[in-house]
Amino acid sequence: MTSCIGWLLDVSIDKDHANLLVKTEDGQILKLRDSYHPGFYVLPRNEVDALHLFQILSREEEIAVRWEENKFTNLFDSNEQRKLIHVQLRSLRYYQPLLKRLENHFEVNQLFNTDLLHVQQYLFTKLRIEPTSKMKVEYDGSKMLEIVKVDDEDDVNSPPFSLLYFDLHTYSGILASDDAIRVIKVRYEQNEVVFDNNEEKIILQQFSDYVHEKNPDIIVCMGDYDNGKVLRYLFARAEKIGFDLQLGRGRICISSSYRRSTYFDQFGFAGLIERARFGFLPLGMAAKYSITRLIDSRNCFELIQRGFVIPSRTHSIDNHEHIRTVEQIVSGDKGGMIISPQIGLHEDVLALDYDNEYANLIVNHNLSYETVGGEASKGLLPSIVERFLKRRLYFKMLQKELPRDSTEYVYCEQRVNLLKNILVCLYGSTGSLWNRYGNVLAFEEINRLSREVLIKTKDIVQQLGYDLVYADTDSVFIKTTNSARDYNDVIYTLSKETGLSLSVDYHYKFLVLLPLEADEKIEVLKHYFGITFDNELVVRGIEIRRHDIPAFIKRFQTQLLYALFDCKDSSEILTEGYENALLLVTQAIDTIMTGEGLDDKDLIISKLLRQDIQKYRSLFPHVSAAIQSRKHPLKVT
């Protein structure tokens, strides 16, 4: 018997076994096997049927059946404990046929846990350790004997999994098995290699050799295609030209898009690790799963640990919407509250944000799918939210202590962002039809409480003699005409009265809240710019923030704002600041007309092509540019 410490790289189910890949502390990869017997639960129609069904199933050699008392079958009725038949199969190959048989069996009322993937069943009911976690494992040969989680929850660094990026290009630019590979670009750590040859076999051979030599744990497919499609193409192409492509041991494959649309692109590798741990899913699945599926996976895991069985989605759909009158729907179906901005220039404005308001409301008020309407015991949603809220706060605090140029800072930021995404979506999916346990009433109740908080905030702010110039959901902009006052009293009172913590987002020396571009009488949300007392520009919804604006224009607008705000008070802005700004406008126009001092890159506009060129119906400027470009030639089909 041997033991080691490592990280759970991957888990998969193969026939009658679970295969575990463990990356050890000394960089080795362990391939271990564990027994796995798929199973599900059966709720018979009545007691007579139950006895009969039990007898029938007991007779079958490949099945082990037993009674399971006290199983919770319905999240919305925690008193409802049922006696179920637990069916466990010796092998995976009997699973689907038996399931099909029982689904249509007249003595069966309902089946449970049949929606779960086998890898989920194994992770939720047997291993109970999140993929990518650190653990101590005891094994004998390839057989896993025991596995214990080692606490690495507070470690900001990602597990030491190695990544190899590759970018494959064909002659036609699309991935069809008739198109030959033109070039494969590979990046491993800091090294970049290009495999470029007239002979496709040589390219594949070089690529295969490189992968074997570097032996990465994770392969990242770059480009606009899903990693599955790229790999299918790669192997189909290899087969077509008679090349035996081998990429070695089991590796995780994930996608990275030029459009930065994958979860890996958005949240980085540390974010992906957080996803895997939250969803209790292998890394490859966590990289692909939508947020609702990820949340569903976590919900199922938590419920199974509490003695629940998981109904199929078709049986859960009833929870989502309730029969209500139109008046009830109209009064309940509202989102967050917005108090319209007071258009114009403001001085000395404090922007306050409620920290994780929705998550805190869920925890403080025990708001969950099943608790809305009176359940007293701690709900499913608050218990999940509380854990990951604490985790986010921990990393947020840690981030403040880390140097900005350190790798740890980047990992910390990725984790914080991913956890924010999860917390926001945990709230957002409470009423979602795609959520197995979704309940519109819970969603509406959270929104109602947030509106209550904002109204309370408005009242308190005004009672204390401040002006509320703008408020949007969980952030409020307040100002005072009395410059001698400080804002601590209002922050303290708001926090005390609402039971929620607030933080100062920005303290503006000057703030301009903008009207709608089309009509100056109509105020517009999230369109403002200002400068803080620390001389930091804060802008929302104007040219500087847009990606498709040339660098020259962004630079010009930034200078314009600094020139405008370089004043003592608002009356000076209207005279001196405005004059200085006009001078800058003239200078910028002169620069454009003469071209003097303009850099090559200053005028370039960058824009993402969000779909294939062929799908555009209008020749927008960026589409015209793409058609002319060599990178995106128009394909004639």
Next chain:
Amino acid sequence: MIEYIYTDSKHNNPLCRVVPIENTQSLPRYDKEKYKEMILDAAETVLGLLGFDRTAYSNLKRNNGRRKWRWYEELREQRVRDIETEMF
């Protein structure tokens, strides 16, 4: 991601209005009027509330200092040009 610059934003043929920027290529001649309009747009966003009047800098006809219908005018002009191109 596609990178381009405006070379002749009022050209009848949409394909001639912009030029993509490839890695090896040097910057082509740009449409000065188009970039001037962009400057004025950016200035109007910041200074509009303080009474900024873009017509003082622009050759465009006065439109009460507002961009309200400019997009529509541009779209209409472009459509007319496209029709003319098709007819030609």
